[in-house]
Amino acid sequence: MALNTIWVLAEASDGTVTNPTLELLTKARELAGTVEAVYAGSDADAIAGTLGEYGATKVLTTGDLGGALPGVPVANAIAALIEGGSAPDVILATTGTLGRDVTGRLSAKLDRTVLTNNVDLEVDGDKLVTTEPVFGGATNVKTTFTAGGPHIVLVRPKSFVAESAGGGAAAVEAIAVPDPGKSGGATITERHVEEREGPSLDDAAIVVSGGRGLGESEKFAMVEELAKLLKGAPGASRAIVDAGWVPYSYQVGQTGKVVKPTVYIAAGISGATQHMVGMKGSKNIIAINKDAEAPIFSISDLGIVGDVHKVLPALIEALKSR
Amino acid sequence: MNVVVCVKQIPDPADPGALDPTTKTLKRDGKLILDESDSYGVEMALQLVTTAGGGEVTLVSMAPNGEVSGLRTALAMGAAKAILVSDDALAGSDALGTAKVLAKAIERVEGADLVLTATESSDGYTGTVPEQIAGLLDLPSVTFAKHIEVDGSKVKVQRQTEAGYDDVECPLPAVVSVTAGVVEPRYPSFKGIMAAKSKPVDTLTVADLGLEASQVGWAGAGQEIVAIEAAPARESGEVVEDDGTGFEKIVAYLDNLKVL
Ligand SMILES: Cc1cc2nc3c(=O)[nH]c(=O)nc-3n(C[C@H](O)[C@H](O)[C@H](O)COP(=O)(O)OP(=O)(O)OC[C@H]3O[C@@H](n4cnc5c(N)ncnc54)[C@H](O)[C@@H]3O)c2cc1C
Ligand SMILES: Nc1ncnc2c1ncn2[C@@H]1O[C@H](COP(=O)(O)O)[C@@H](O)[C@H]1O
Numbered sequence: 001m002a003l004n005t006i007w008v009l010a011e012a013s014d015g016t017v018t019n020p021t022l023e024l025l026t027k028a029r030e031l032a033g034t035v036e037a038v039y040a041g042s043d044a045d046a047i048a049g050t051l052g053e054y055g056a057t058k059v060l061t062t063g064d065l066g067g068a069l070p071g072v073p074v075a076n077a078i079a080a081l082i083e084g085g086s087a088p089d090v091i092l093a094t095t096g097t098l099g100r101d102v103t104g105r106l107s108a109k110l111d112r113t114v115l116t117n118n119v120d121l122e123v124d125g126d127k128l129v130t131t132e133p134v135f136g137g138a139t140n141v142k143t144t145f146t147a148g149g150p151h152i153v154l155v156r157p158k159s160f161v162a163e164s165a166g167g168g169a170a171a172v173e174a175i176a177v178p179d180p181g182k183s184g185g186a187t188i189t190e191r192h193v194e195e196r197e198g199p200s201l202d203d204a205a206i207v208v209s210g211g212r213g214l215g216e217s218e219k220f221a222m223v224e225e226l227a228k229l230l231k232g233a234p235g236a237s238r239a240i241v242d243a244g245w246v247p248y249s250y251q252v253g254q255t256g257k258v259v260k261p262t263v264y265i266a267a268g269i270s271g272a273t274q275h276m277v278g279m280k281g282s283k284n285i286i287a288i289n290k291d292a293e294a295p296i297f298s299i300s301d302l303g304i305v306g307d308v309h310k311v312l313p314a315l316i317e318a319l320k321s322r
Numbered sequence: 323m324n325v326v327v328c329v330k331q332i333p334d335p336a337d338p339g340a341l342d343p344t345t346k347t348l349k350r351d352g353k354l355i356l357d358e359s360d361s362y363g364v365e366m367a368l369q370l371v372t373t374a375g376g377g378e379v380t381l382v383s384m385a386p387n388g389e390v391s392g393l394r395t396a397l398a399m400g401a402a403k404a405i406l407v408s409d410d411a412l413a414g415s416d417a418l419g420t421a422k423v424l425a426k427a428i429e430r431v432e433g434a435d436l437v438l439t440a441t442e443s444s445d446g447y448t449g450t451v452p453e454q455i456a457g458l459l460d461l462p463s464v465t466f467a468k469h470i471e472v473d474g475s476k477v478k479v480q481r482q483t484e485a486g487y488d489d490v491e492c493p494l495p496a497v498v499s500v501t502a503g504v505v506e507p508r509y510p511s512f513k514g515i516m517a518a519k520s521k522p523v524d525t526l527t528v529a530d531l532g533l534e535a536s537q538v539g540w541a542g543a544g545q546e547i548v549a550i551e552a553a554p555a556r557e558s559g560e561v562v563e564d565d566g567t568g569f570e571k572i573v574a575y576l577d578n579l580k581v582l
Pocket of ligand 2: 328330359360382383384385417420424438439440441442443444446447448450452
């Protein structure tokens with residue numbers, strides 16, 4: 001094995017380790033002899049069992065950050081460990097708000113490159129090679145690091161399948177958070193959680209997404225109703241998230257969620273490359289678009305060239321009467 | 323209130339070009355335009371300056387080929403002046419190399435209270451440049467802003483999160499990255515376009531910034547592309563014109579998958 005140690009930036013919400021974290025731990029186990037998790041939060045003890053089960057031997061935790069935005073304190077804590085002599089070969093994090101913030105800061109602090117948006121990792125001889133899809137997933141670019149480590153890599157969710165290693169709980173070890181100095185002070189004063197019902201976009205077997213082709217915000221109700229009838233989750237293109245029709249948590253694509261359901265239904269979505277990278281891995285894709293030339297049809301298994309305002313109501317009625 | 327906005331000039335996304343097989347980077351030889359993702363930062367900056375009742379917006383851009391047309395667009399929207407870092411040595415820069423250049427350029431803007439960037443560029447989308455800039459300048463930062471207000475010596479941000487959004491407060495000066503939902507960018511007026519022609523664009527080289535050529539471009543990049551491969555293509559299936567029975571096709575398809 002070419003790599004000794006990988007650190008995985010672990011994330012959890014409501015005391016549950018996120019799936020992308022488990023995916024990274026699974027991959028890290030395959031690439032390195034030792035896998036350790038780095039975690040910012042007050043509940044490391046509660047998640048040490050799961051982290052251990054998926055391969056982490058230790059959880060290095062900053063503890064509660066007292067409302068500070070995590071980018072600066074977590075990067076500083078990791079940098080201090082590395083400067084103290086315990087550098088891993090590779091640091092893995094999930095492409096997302098936390099991953100980007102922490103790795104961007106760390107990159108500047110350590111003067112090390114970050115390779116972003118990857119969907120695969122392999123060790124080739126003594127090199128770590130990462131794979132990033134470009135042009136909406138039509139082309140894969142493989143990249144390696146040319147300078148010394150630690151090598152910092154951001155990986156997209158759902159790139160690997162999480163598998164338990166059956167390990168015991170990870171040992172919890174507190175790590176110091178250095179004084180942030182001039183760069184400190186960004187503080188969360190209040191959190192707003194937008195409640196969603198039904199299955200989550202991450203896990204749903206069926207995802208129904210709507211785009212600008214719906215015409216107006218009220219028409220998203222059709223997408224929600226169809227998703228509900230199919231016991232699936234509603235999703236959206238960025239166009240209608242930016243327009244304020246639906247919250248960001250609905251967004252599928254490069255800057256949103258990566259989904260790989262059994263069925264993905266795209267209604268009034270053109271199929272921009274940034275949308276496609278988030279849903280191209282779906283097993284079956286059904287597209288409804290009034291423009292026969294829309295790029296979404298180039299990757300759909302079933303394409304209906306038609307008006308969403310006709311096709312969706314008819315589909316909803318047909319499913320209701322079954 | 324003085325705001326610096328990082329604006330990237332990129333190939334027209336309608337014609338995204340290709341990867342150069344020899345250098346293995348995106349070809350950027352054609353005309354470059356203002357990255358639409360940065361038009362939100364420019365608009366936000368203009369509005370913050372107006373609300374504050376004084377100050378100006380300075381643009382900072384790095385482009386290897388001396389391109390200014392994207393800067394002119396942002397100047398036409400209302401920015402006062404621009405710094406363009408342009409140098410042959412910049413070709414091949416990675417995100418950290420880019421951030422080093424932008425940070426040095428930002429340091430030259432006197433009395434900057436706030437630095438705005440987009441959360442990610444349309445052609446590179448590493449999304450790490452904003453935090454790298456903040457790290458190099460040793461400033462606090464807030465990413466993914468969907469709403470910004472300045473309140474005395476601090477900035478109040480609604481920060482988009484996976485679950486909703488967080489209210490965040492941050493002392494100034496700071497770096498803030500904005501999403502495309504933060505404001506609606508204005509179109510440059512004819513008057514603005516005319517005025518932009520005579521607004522100052524300060525063009526600097528890597529040496530002017532006090533950086534070594536070895537810190538940027540290919541020489542400074544800590545990464546190297548080893549292969550470019552076509553991904554397995556996804557075949558397109560049946561595409562049918564809706565004659566009023568399109569929904570039945572969908573029902574039949576779902577039935578066949580046994581998901582109903
Ligand atoms: C850096 C960056 C990151 C991005 N990240 C994402 C991302 O994560 N996710 C994402 O989705 N996008 C993302 N985008 C935006 C992306 O480029 C597109 O702008 C967006 O996906 C378009 O959304 P849309 O398909 O809903 O709208 P449009 O492209 O406007 O398409 C609307 C479609 O609806 C069709 N239509 C119109 N009326 C009807 C009707 N009555 N019936 C049927 N069809 C109709 C039209 O033919 C058209 O094809 C990103 C862009 C950038 C620059
Ligand atoms: N060459 C550049 N010139 C000016 N700003 C840039 C440049 N590269 C990146 N940026 C800024 O940093 C943001 C994030 O870029 P990226 O990390 O490449 O996704 C961009 O949206 C810009 O605001």
